[in-house]
Amino acid sequence: MTTVDRISQQVNQLPQSFQREVLDFIEFLIVKSRHKLDRDEDSEWSSMSLASAMRDMDDEAYPVYDEADLKEKWG
Secondary structure, X not given: OOHHHHHHHHHHOOOHHHHHHHHHHHHHHXXXXXXXXXXXXXXXXXXXXXXXXXXXXXXXXXXXXXXXXXXXXXX
């Protein structure tokens, strides 16, 4: 017996008002799962975007600054 069959069998034993609550909960879970998929996809895109932005950054030559560069010079 599948999970869906077991759920159906159990729900059929409930009074109508509880069946509506079960339906509400199922609809809530569907919305929740869609939001999770959206968040996961957004996170994946964000990660790829950052990886793309940082690509080849290790190969670049950066200027070396020291404490003297931080001091303000007045002419």
